[in-house]
Amino acid sequence: MKTANCPSCGAVITFQSAASILAVCDYCKSTLVRHDLKLETIGKMAELLPDSSPIQLGTEGVYRKTRFTVVGRIQLRYGQGFWNEWYVLFENQREGWLGETLGHYAVTFPIRPPEPLPPFSELRAGVKVPLKGRVFQVMNLENARCIAGEGELPTRIGPGYEAPVVDLQAAGNLFATLDYSENPPLVFVGEQLRFDDLKLARLRRAMPVGWQPDTGVDAQAFQCPGCGSSLTVRAKGHTETLACGTCGSIIDITDPNFRILSRFKTAIRYEPSIPLGARGSLEGVEYEAIGYLRRRVTVEGIQYEWSEYLLFHREQGFRWLVEYNGHWSLVQTTTEPPLVTGYGAQAQAVDQERIYRHFQTADAEVSYVLGEFYWRVAAGERCEIRDYIAPPFQLSLEVSEKEAVWSRAEYVEPATVKAAFQLQGPLPARVGIGANQPSPHEPQRPRFRRLLRLFLGVLLAGQLITLLLSSSQRVHQQTFLFEAATQDKPQTGEPFTLRGRASNLAIRTQTNLNNNWIYFDLALIERDTGASYAIGRELDYYQGVDEGERWSEGDTGDEAVLSAIPAGNYYLNVEAELPPGSPTVTGTFTVFRDVPSWTNFLLALLGLLVLPLVLRWRAWAYERARWAESDYGPASKGEANEDDEE
Numbered sequence: 001m002k003t004a005n006c007p008s009c010g011a012v013i014t015f016q017s018a019a020s021i022l023a024v025c026d027y028c029k030s031t032l033v034r035h036d037l038k039l040e041t042i043g044k045m046a047e048l049l050p051d052s053s054p055i056q057l058g059t060e061g062v063y064r065k066t067r068f069t070v071v072g073r074i075q076l077r078y079g080q081g082f083w084n085e086w087y088v089l090f091e092n093q094r095e096g097w098l099g100e101t102l103g104h105y106a107v108t109f110p111i112r113p114p115e116p117l118p119p120f121s122e123l124r125a126g127v128k129v130p131l132k133g134r135v136f137q138v139m140n141l142e143n144a145r146c147i148a149g150e151g152e153l154p155t156r157i158g159p160g161y162e163a164p165v166v167d168l169q170a171a172g173n174l175f176a177t178l179d180y181s182e183n184p185p186l187v188f189v190g191e192q193l194r195f196d197d198l199k200l201a202r203l204r205r206a207m208p209v210g211w212q213p214d215t216g217v218d219a220q221a222f223q224c225p226g227c228g229s230s231l232t233v234r235a236k237g238h239t240e241t242l243a244c245g246t247c248g249s250i251i252d253i254t255d256p257n258f259r260i261l262s263r264f265k266t267a268i269r270y271e272p273s274i275p276l277g278a279r280g281s282l283e284g285v286e287y288e289a290i291g292y293l294r295r296r297v298t299v300e301g302i303q304y305e306w307s308e309y310l311l312f313h314r315e316q317g318f319r320w321l322v323e324y325n326g327h328w329s330l331v332q333t334t335t336e337p338p339l340v341t342g343y344g345a346q347a348q349a350v351d352q353e354r355i356y357r358h359f360q361t362a363d364a365e366v367s368y369v370l371g372e373f374y375w376r377v378a379a380g381e382r383c384e385i386r387d388y389i390a391p392p393f394q395l396s397l398e399v400s401e402k403e404a405v406w407s408r409a410e411y412v413e414p415a416t417v418k419a420a421f422q423l424q425g426p427l428p429a430r431v432g433i434g435a436n437q438p439s440p441h442e443p444q445r446p447r448f449r450r451l452l453r454l455f456l457g458v459l460l461a462g463q464l465i466t467l468l469l470s471s472s473q474r475v476h477q478q479t480f481l482f483e484a485a486t487q488d489k490p491q492t493g494e495p496f497t498l499r500g501r502a503s504n505l506a507i508r509t510q511t512n513l514n515n516n517w518i519y520f521d522l523a524l525i526e527r528d529t530g531a532s533y534a535i536g537r538e539l540d541y542y543q544g545v546d547e548g549e550r551w552s553e554g555d556t557g558d559e560a561v562l563s564a565i566p567a568g569n570y571y572l573n574v575e576a577e578l579p580p581g582s583p584t585v586t587g588t589f590t591v592f593r594d595v596p597s598w599t600n601f602l603l604a605l606l607g608l609l610v611l612p613l614v615l616r617w618r619a620w621a622y623e624r625a626r627w628a629e630s631d632y633g634p635a636s637k638g639e640a641n642e643d644d645e646e
Contacts, residue, residue: 002014006025006027006028006030007030008025008028008030009025009027009028009030011025011026011027011028013025014152016069016071016089016152023072023151023152023153024072024149024150024151024152024153026150029047047148048073048075048147048148048149048150049075049082049147049148049254050236051075051082051084051236051238052235052236052238052314053084053100053204054195054200054203054204054314054315055070055084055086055098055100055200055203055204056070056202056203056204057070057071057072057073057150057151058070058202059086059200059201059202059203060200060201060202061088061098061198061199061200061201062198062199063090063096063107063193063198066090066091066092066094067090067091068088068089068090068091068096068098069088069089070086070087070088070098070151071087071088071089071151071152072086072087072149072150072151072152072153073085073086073087073149073150073151074087074146074148074149074153074157075146075147075148075149076144076145076146076147077144077145077147078142078143078144078145078165082147082240082254083099083100083101083102084099084100084101085097085098085099085100086098086099086100087151087152087153087154088107094109095109095154096108096109096190097109097188097190098198099175099177102238102317102318102374103195103313103315103316103317103318104192104317104333104335105192105193105194105195105197105198106175106190106191106192106193107190107191107193107198108175108176108177108188108189108190109188109189109190110186110187110188111132111187111188111189112187113184113185113186113187114130114131114132114187115184117129117178117184117185117187119180120141120164120166120178120180120185123138123141123166124138124141124401125138125139125140125141125399125400125401125402125403125404126138126399126404129168129178131168131170131176131187131189132189134170134171134174135170136168136169136170136174136176137168137169137170137337137404138166138167138168138404139167139168139169139337139403139404139405140166140167140402140403140404140405141164141165141166141167141402141403142164142165142167142402143162143163143164143165144162144163144164144165145161145162145163146161146162161181162181163179163180163181164179164180164181165177165178165179165180166178166180169192169335169336169337170336170337171336171337171339172191172336173191173192173193173335173336174189174190174191174192174336175189175190175191175192175335176188176189176190192335192336195315195316195317220232220233220236221233222258224244224246224247224249224251224258225249225251225257225258225259225260226244226247226248226249226251226260226263227244227246227247227249229244229245229246229247231244231251232277233253233372234276234277234288234290234312234372235288235290235312235372235374236253238312238318238374239253239290239372239373239374240252240253240254240373240374240375240376241253241261241372241373241375241376241377242371242372242373243264243291243369243370243371243372243373243377245269245370245371247263248263248264249262249263249264250262250263250264250369250376250377250378250379252376253372261376261378262378262379264368264369264379269368270292270294270307270368270370272289272292272307272309272370273307273323273423273425273427273428274289274292274309274321274417274421274423275289276289276290276291276292276370276371277289277290278421278422278423279421280311280417280420280421280422281420282311282319282321282330282412282416282420283330285313285316286313287311287312287313287316287319288311288312288313289309289310289311289321289371289421290310290311290312290371290372291309291310291369291370291371291372291373292307292308292309292310292369292370292371293307293308293310293366293368293369293370293373293377294306294307294308294366294367294368294369295308295364295365295366295367296364296365296367297362297363297364297365297385298362298363299362304324305367306322306323306324306325307322307323307324308320308321308322308323309321309322309323310371310372310373310374318332318374319331319332320332320407321412321417322409323427323428324434325428325430325431325432325434326414326427326428326429326430326431327411327414327430327434327435327437328411328412328413328414328416328417329394329409329410329411329412329434329436330409330410330412331396331407331408331409332407332408333405333406333407333408334351334395334406334407334408337406338350338351338356338388338395338406339351342358344358345358345631345632347388348388349388349395351395351408354390354393355390356388356389356390356393356394356395357388357389357390358386358387358388358631359387359388359389359394359435359627359630359631360385360386360387360435360629360630360631361384361385361386361387361631362384362385363382363383363384363385364382364383364384364385364398365380365381365382366378366379366380366381366382367379382400383398383399383400384398384399384400385397385398385399386399387435389435389436390436391411391435391436391437391438391439391626392410392411392436392437392438393408393409393410393411393436394408394409394410394411394435394436395407395408395409396409409436410436411434411436411437411438414427414430432625432629433622433625433626433629434626435626435629435630437626439619439622439623440622441615441618441619441622442619452608452611452612455608456605456608459601459604459605459608462601463596463598463601467596470504470594470595470596471593471594472506472592472593472594472595472596473592473593473594474590474591474592474593475496475497475498475591475592475593476493476494476496476572476589476590476591477588477589477590477591478493478494478572478588478589479586479587479588479589480493480574480576480586480587480588480589481584481585481586481587482518482576482578482584482585482586482587483578483582483584483585484578484579484580484581484582487575487576487577487578488575489575490521490573490574490575491573491574491575492571492572492573492574493571493572493573493574493589494571495527495569495570495571496569496570496571496591497567497568497569497570498565498566498567498568498569498570498593499567500567500593500594501567502564502565502566502567503564503565503593503594503595504561504562504563504564504565504594504595504596504597505524505561505562505565505591505592505593505595506559506560506561506562506591506592506595507522507524507535507559507560507561507562507572507589507590507591507592508557508558508559508589508590508591508592509537509539509557509558509559509560509587509588509589510556510557510587510588510590511539511556511557511585511586511587511588512556512585512586513539513540513541513554513556513585514541514543515541515542515543515544516540516541516542516578516579516582516583516585517538517539517540517541517554517578517579518538518539518540518576518577518578518582518585518587519536519537519538519539519576519577520536520537520538520539520574520575520576520587521534521536521574521575521576521577522534522535522536522537522560522572522573522574522589523535523572523573523574524562524565524570524571524572524573525570525571525572525573526568526569526570527568527569527570527571528568528569529568531568533562533565535560535562537558537560539554539555539556539557539558540554540555541553541554541555541556542554561595561597561599563597563599565593572589572591574587574589
């Protein structure tokens with residue numbers, strides 16, 4: 001640590017890093033260049049734009065078990081907003097940068113630029129760039145301009161400094177920035193992190209252990225320069241533009257004079273279901289609704305519109321609450337691009353070991369805005385949206401000329417939204433099935449499988465017990481002769497007795513058929529009561545030799561089962577039918593008592609199979625209705641969009 005005095009005001013300037021060559025005096029805002037222990041004034045640093053960042057000079061944190069301290073900052077503006085690059089010094093004297101934009105954080109370190117890097121003019125959103133043995137994807141291209149700085153910095157930089165920069169992402173939350181202000185470009189590689197991952201201390205506000213932050217929104221009231229209406233900025237320091245709901249003016253909040261950027265003209269005015277300024281707790285975080293916009297797509301000449309609510313929390317950043325046809329989803333941008341494979345109907349995206357199927361690709365445009373936003377929103381702003389679903393989740397890629405942004409959405413029940421924001425009025429009614437709406441049939445499947453296995457086990461156990469307890473006792477046997485000339489005469493067998501409980505009875509028939517057929521009318525008759533149990537059976541058997549190969553078909557025997565025959569005195573009455581001129585047929589009939597039956601088991605098994613088939617059909621019908629709204633539904637005539645993936 002070295003100190004020196006500011007040549008302009010005499011204030012003590014402290015350099016914590018040996019690599020720092022520039023410092024901004026806290027008192028007079030002089031920009032000072034370090035020459036060993038001598039300081040040279042090269043001008044005045046512009047004032048920093050007010051923001052709501054929780055980070056400040058002196059903030060401490062931890063990255064990969066190594067502590068660091070924030071010692072400087074560069075505030076930069078790009079086409080749609082601004083962000084902070086905090087210069088950090090680690091306890092092992094390593095220098096790095098902590099990037100902060102829209103509630104997202106990334107720790108990066110300078111590396112030697114790999115050769116060759118593509119020129120800035122050749123890069124586009126979505127293009128892949130190899131770095132350090134990994135494949136990164138271009139997510140954003142901007143011409144950044146330095147607004148102001150503070151503290152100590154490792155490079156000579158000042159207001160007006162401009163640099164074409166490219167942001168890249170890779171799997172594993174890897175993050176990289178290419179700075180084309182120099183040749184070769186400056187390369188910074190690191191990873192994206194959540195606010196809580198950094199374990200920050202000494203923030204702008206004292207935060208004791210266990211403290212749960214509120215939204216921390218600093219509101220500012222002013223009058224619309226277009227119509228004089230009273231307006232309020234709720235996310236001061238994060239907001240770039242605010243849309244007046246009265247006159248449609250889109251106002252630059254970063255301009256001290258609240259310059260009107262454009263006027264949004266529409267005959268239709270929408271009333272948000274969630275009032276701007278309302279606070280609601282979702283996933284344990286209290287957000288404030290600060291912006292509302294409508295977007296639309298046109299498919300085959302038909303316009304489809306939906307609502308998007310911008311939510312803000314000081315530490316957690318921004319989230320989106322999206323509503324379409326009464327279906328709600330909570331959305332946040334991802335810190336790494338998913339793995340996308342296939343084209344058209346076969347296109348898939350893999351994110352966090354979850355497989356998403358391509359649902360729809362369409363060009364969307366902004367049709368209405370109200371409230372404040374972190375970028376310079378404009379009427380008619382367009383982008384291509386590619387949606388992938390794995391209910392209740394959805395991945396979306398929004399691609400414009402300079403930016404590619406992945407976001408992850410999770411379905412939220414309307415009742416949850418209403419309770420979170422304590423809404424009194426009705427929410428839009430649900431129409432149809434949402435793209436990522438969870439199927440009501442999915443939760444039933446594990447439970448039903450358990451019940452099905454239970455019932456099947458009971459059924460098998462019951463049948464097994466029946467088989468083990470069945471005696472299959474032979475109680476009668478008798479042989480009859482059947483002739484074609486006397487086939488109309490019934491034959492009566494000897495009586496026999498059945499004792500014990502009612503049980504199944506099997507009548508097994510064995511004949512000497514050969515190249516012939518016979519039909520039996522069998523009747524089991526109880527002698528005392530006259531109760532009759534009739535059954536008809538046909539037997540046929542043919543055999544021969546064809547081209548030296550012996551063949552046969554049919555059978556000479558058969559078995560018929562009668563269920564629950566009670567005890568009693570019985571006899572068989574047999575009547576046969578034969579073809580004219582048939583030889584005599586011998587038939588032996590053997591009666592078995594207490595034989596097992598598979599009929600009831602098979603019927604019960606069939607009944608068990610009916611319900612899963614019904615449930616499967618209902619699930620199929622549900623998914624068919626969901627996908628009817630996709631690129632692959634009836635409206636698309638079965639034609640997939642072949643260019644939904646590059």
